[in-house]
Amino acid sequence: MKKIFALLFISLCLVSCSDDDATNTIIQTNTTFNFSHNFDGTSVTNVDFNTIQFTNENGEMISIERLRYLISDVTFTTTSNEVLELDNYNLVDVTNNNNLSFELGSQIPSGNYSNVSFTFGFDNTDNAENYLDLNSASFNVPAMLGGGYHYMQFDGKYLDNSNMEANFNYHAIRAVDNPGMDPTFPQDTFFTVNLGAVTITNDATFNIEMNIAEWFRNPNTWDLNQLNTVLMPNSAAQIQMFQNGQSVFTLGSVSQ
Amino acid sequence: MCFYFLFFSCSSDNENDGYTPVALDLEIPEIFSSNIIPPVIPNDNTQTVEGVALGKRLFFDQILSGDQTMACASCHSPQNAFTDDTPTSVGIDGVFGTRNSMPLFNLAWNYNERFAWDGKELSLERQALEPVENPIEMHSDWEDVVDRLQNHPEYPEFFQQAFNTSTITKELAAKAIAQFERTLISANSKFDRYSLGQTTLTPQELNGLDVFLREDKGDCFHCHGNPNNPLWTDNDFHNNGLDATFTDLGLGSVTGDPNDNGKFRSPSLRNLAYTSPFMHDGRFATLDEVIDFYSEGLQNSPTIDPLMKNIAQGGVQLSAQDKADLKAFLLSLSDPSFLTNPDFQN
Numbered sequence: 234m235k236k237i238f239a240l241l242f243i244s245l246c247l248v249s250c251s252d253d254d255a256t257n258t259i260i261q262t263n264t265t266f267n268f269s270h271n272f273d274g275t276s277v278t279n280v281d282f283n284t285i286q287f288t289n290e291n292g293e294m295i296s297i298e299r300l301r302y303l304i305s306d307v308t309f310t311t312t313s314n315e316v317l318e319l320d321n322y323n324l325v326d327v328t329n330n331n332n333l334s335f336e337l338g339s340q341i342p343s344g345n346y347s348n349v350s351f352t353f354g355f356d357n358t359d360n361a362e363n364y365l366d367l368n369s370a371s372f373n374v375p376a377m378l379g380g381g382y383h384y385m386q387f388d389g390k391y392l393d394n395s396n397m398e399a400n401f402n403y404h405a406i407r408a409v410d411n412p413g414m415d416p417t418f419p420q421d422t423f424f425t426v427n428l429g430a431v432t433i434t435n436d437a438t439f440n441i442e443m444n445i446a447e448w449f450r451n452p453n454t455w456d457l458n459q460l461n462t463v464l465m466p467n468s469a470a471q472i473q474m475f476q477n478g479q480s481v482f483t484l485g486s487v488s489q
Numbered sequence: 490m491c492f493y494f495l496f497f498s499c500s501s502d503n504e505n506d507g508y509t510p511v512a513l514d515l516e517i518p519e520i521f522s523s524n525i526i527p528p529v530i531p532n533d534n535t536q537t538v539e540g541v542a543l544g545k546r547l548f549f550d551q552i553l554s555g556d557q558t559m560a561c562a563s564c565h566s567p568q569n570a571f572t573d574d575t576p577t578s579v580g581i582d583g584v585f586g587t588r589n590s591m592p593l594f595n596l597a598w599n600y601n602e603r604f605a606w607d608g609k610e611l612s613l614e615r616q617a618l619e620p621v622e623n624p625i626e627m628h629s630d631w632e633d634v635v636d637r638l639q640n641h642p643e644y645p646e647f648f649q650q651a652f653n654t655s656t657i658t659k660e661l662a663a664k665a666i667a668q669f670e671r672t673l674i675s676a677n678s679k680f681d682r683y684s685l686g687q688t689t690l691t692p693q694e695l696n697g698l699d700v701f702l703r704e705d706k707g708d709c710f711h712c713h714g715n716p717n718n719p720l721w722t723d724n725d726f727h728n729n730g731l732d733a734t735f736t737d738l739g740l741g742s743v744t745g746d747p748n749d750n751g752k753f754r755s756p757s758l759r760n761l762a763y764t765s766p767f768m769h770d771g772r773f774a775t776l777d778e779v780i781d782f783y784s785e786g787l788q789n790s791p792t793i794d795p796l797m798k799n800i801a802q803g804g805v806q807l808s809a810q811d812k813a814d815l816k817a818f819l820l821s822l823s824d825p826s827f828l829t830n831p832d833f834q835n
Contacts, residue, residue: 282748283748283792298794298795299795363523363524363717365524365525365526366526368524368525368717368718369525369526369598369600369718371710371711371712371714371715371718371723373715373717373718375702375710375715375716375717376716376717377698377699377702377703378702378703378704388794388795388796389795390795397801398789398791399800399801400793400794400795400796400797400798400800401795402704402795402796402798413699462704462798463704463705463708463798464704465704466703466704466705
């Protein structure tokens with residue numbers, strides 16, 4: 234909530250600035266994030282789930298059976314380094330085709346922005362809050378496992394070294410050691426996704442693309458025969474997910 | 490003039506409306522309101538005192554069945570947390586069905602509103618219609634049922650009070666039953682009281698919770714809830730590895746999608762002390778058998794859920810101590826007050 238006030242204040246400042254500058258009229262725009270998914274360029278929707286048809290960097294054939302992930306705190310940074318951070322979040326549920334389009338909920342002043350970004354997952358402050366809708370979606374991480382929320386649940390099957398189908402659960406959470414009464418957190422594993430500079434002139438739709446294949450490479454070539462299930466308590470695996478996640482999202486286009 | 494017409498209109502409507510049912514809000518337990526979003530109440534069937542009372546009367550009344558020997562409560566008994574104690578349930582003709590009777594509680598929190606083991610019923614109201622005409626359940630006919638209700642000495646007045654009409658329809662009967670079913674709330678288990686800081690768990694129960702949650706042990710929570718999702722189910726559909734080949738397609742028989750074959754709705758783990766036997770076909774007589782199945786008995790199949798672990802080894806391989814502790818924890822989710830709540834008795 235605190236961020237909403239910050240947004241209002243900054244918005245008012247920007248509007249005030251526009252009053253001073255008679256040559257530029259700032260309008261309030263409605264902005265939407267659309268999320269699409271591909272596997273190295275091949276479009277992926279839930280229609281493509283449940284079939285072993287994708288090959289990861291390590292050469293394993295995989296299927297996708299469940300994919301949902303959390304993004305939060307969409308942030309607009311102006312060319313004068315003013316920051317508009319929206320205290321929002323969205324659970325993108327590819328499995329059920331829900332929330333692939335996310336209306337940001339606050340109007341954004343038109344203008345030049347040096348960067349637009351969002352957080353993959355929750356930052357640690359947000360992760361410590363209680364979200365009834367995410368609990369209801371069974372997206373929380375029980376306190377005994379470190380608490381907070383999943384950042385992503387990505388489940389599927391792969392052909393193992395014996396060419397047999399096996400399951401994987403690529404679940405991203407806040408990396409934790411010694412979960413339980415006295416947990417320690419070796420490294421933050423949420424990350425900021427920078428979409429780059431954008432000029433907003435009108436109501437805008439950001440088309441954001443996730444290349445699922447990137448979760449399995451760059452910098453860590455992911456060997457599903459080694460890292461397949463029980464990854465939530467594996468802080469080293471969580472850190473590798475964090476590292477691989479840096480290159481997963483790109484801004485495809487902005488339509489307005 | 491304008492005000493005159495407004496007052497006149499209001500006055501006229503009130504005279505024609507007759508009895509106005511009294512709105513009845515569900516009593517939402519603290520453990521729910523502090524953790525999960527509100528229940529689903531359809532706009533066209535809001536809860537009323539009279540609607541719930543009518544629904545309760547219908548739920549326990551054998552008038553709904555073909556030979557008037559069976560009520561909803563015959564397979565959904567309050568003493569069994571609104572299920573029965575047989576693997577599958579017998580209908581009025583002595584024929585057993587193929588599915589275990591599902592216990593009934595906390596139904597208003599099934600956010601996707603897909604009911605029954607296979608998700609074929611897309612609302613509680615629609616579900617309430619089905620058993621009456623099912624030939625291996627009540628084996629009746631709604632026209633006959635409506636005739637019996639319409640000619641009953643009391644029911645027309647009950648419908649008048651609940652729905653402002655004495656003209657009975659199957660849809661209104663189903664609405665009333667659904668209203669009653671939404672009042673069946675169970676949230677007073679030992680674990681609920683523990684979560685609210687009102688009691689403590691034994692070391693065995695606490696270790697059982699640990700087994701339940703840990704990914705490297707039971708990993709039950711991904712499908713069956715956790716302390717922050719106290720429904721103890723995700724109300725979603727999974728193939729949990731019961732069979733290598735399917736005699737019952739479950740959700741697949743409803744959607745027609747082969748990827749859904751063998752998937753059934755995760756039942757809530759509340760009230761397991763009263764709801765045996767278990768699974769969609771009631772194949773496991775005891776909770777011990779269920780735990781053994783998840784530990785060593787999983788069967789692989791093309792649609793098995795990726796959340797099922799160590800399938801090649803048959804399951805999560807719990808020790809005897811962990812099994813016993815897990816059972817102790819699971820039983821702490823049972824709510825004896827739900828069985829004796831006078832509002833839920835005939």
